[in-house]
Amino acid sequence: MTSSLAADFNQHFEMVPVLSDELKKQVYILRYQVYCLETGFESQEKCSFEYGQDGKKVFFEIDEFDDRSSYYLIRHRQSGLYAATVRLILPDYENLQAPFPIEKHCSLNQSISDPLVRAGLAEVSRFAVSRHFKRRFGEANSFVGISENADAYFAADRRRIIPHITIGLLAALMRMTIEQKITHWYAVMEPALFRLLQRFGFSFKIIGPPVDYRGLRYPGFAKIEELLPNIKKTCFPIWALTTGGEGT
Numbered sequence: 001m002t003s004s005l006a007a008d009f010n011q012h013f014e015m016v017p018v019l020s021d022e023l024k025k026q027v028y029i030l031r032y033q034v035y036c037l038e039t040g041f042e043s044q045e046k047c048s049f050e051y052g053q054d055g056k057k058v059f060f061e062i063d064e065f066d067d068r069s070s071y072y073l074i075r076h077r078q079s080g081l082y083a084a085t086v087r088l089i090l091p092d093y094e095n096l097q098a099p100f101p102i103e104k105h106c107s108l109n110q111s112i113s114d115p116l117v118r119a120g121l122a123e124v125s126r127f128a129v130s131r132h133f134k135r136r137f138g139e140a141n142s143f144v145g146i147s148e149n150a151d152a153y154f155a156a157d158r159r160r161i162i163p164h165i166t167i168g169l170l171a172a173l174m175r176m177t178i179e180q181k182i183t184h185w186y187a188v189m190e191p192a193l194f195r196l197l198q199r200f201g202f203s204f205k206i207i208g209p210p211v212d213y214r215g216l217r218y219p220g221f222a223k224i225e226e227l228l229p230n231i232k233k234t235c236f237p238i239w240a241l242t243t244g245g246e247g248t
Contacts, residue, residue, distance in 0.1 A: 006241040009164045013083065015172045017179075018071035027071050027085045028060035034128040035061050041214050065089045065101060065125070070180055072172030074165055076133070083133045086169045088176045089123040101125065102186045106219040108208045112184075120183030124173060127193075129165055170202070171241050177224060185222045194218055201234030202227060 018024055035042040042061055049057045068091070074084040092098035096118040102108070112118060177185070187204060188211070189197075194204065204220030211217055232239040 009168050012077060013168055014075050014077060016073040016075050018073060026082050028062050030082055030085050031061035031126060031128050032059045038131050068092055070176045074168045084129040084165045084169055086173055087126045089125050090180060091119055091121055100186055102188050102219050105213055106208050106211050122182045123186040127169060133165055167241060183224050187220045188217045190217060201231035203230050
């Protein structure tokens with residue numbers, strides 16, 4: 001894997017912070033396409049809509065956690081299309097014991113109740129890659145746009161087959177983490193994504209048994225202060241892209 005990874009990504013895509021209501025709508029529209037139409041993970045009947053300028057319904061996938069979330073979009077430079085999105089569910093600063101999705105849907109081995117930790121705790125959530133950008137074998141049914149065979153990305157021609165959009169989402173996630181002063185992550189992820197993240201140095205600790213929620217998923221926990229040095233040591237080009245870091 002070469003240090004041109006960031007250059008390869010930036011040539012084709014850009015990370016867009018979601019700072020307006022119009023961009024939030026783009027997030028919700030993309031999530032509707034991926035989570036409702038493409039995968040059926042969420043029910044279309046539960047989605048809200050509004051009428052567009054052409055008089056047709058525009059559907060949005062929104063849930064109870066969007067009121068306390070931060071987002072990024074990945075935009076394809078040539079087409080202007082939004083290729084992917086990710087959100088970070090932030091603490092409820094008025095009620096730090098307010099549950100995260102992971103705490104509602106998973107049986108965790110440990111309870112994180114310390115207010116100091118929960119004030120910096122966020123959950124990685126709603127990875128979504130548009131079907132138009134899932135072109136490799138085995139990626140079509142993945143929210144994140146990766147194959148079940150994560151090791152395939154480390155074949156001889158590594159730079160060509162690395163899922164650049166996924167790496168862009170991780171970079172955006174890290175930027176949100178720094179911007180929001182987050183110190184710990186929760187995550188519930190597909191096994192393939194966990195394996196891929198491990199290869200890139202994103203070392204999550206499994207904190208409970210897998211949950212079968214429309215597919216097998218694992219609950220994980222990570223400390224940001226441990227994550228960044230591990231990424232830098234394990235795979236510097238990924239660290240450089242996710243943090244904007246320079247050097248060797």
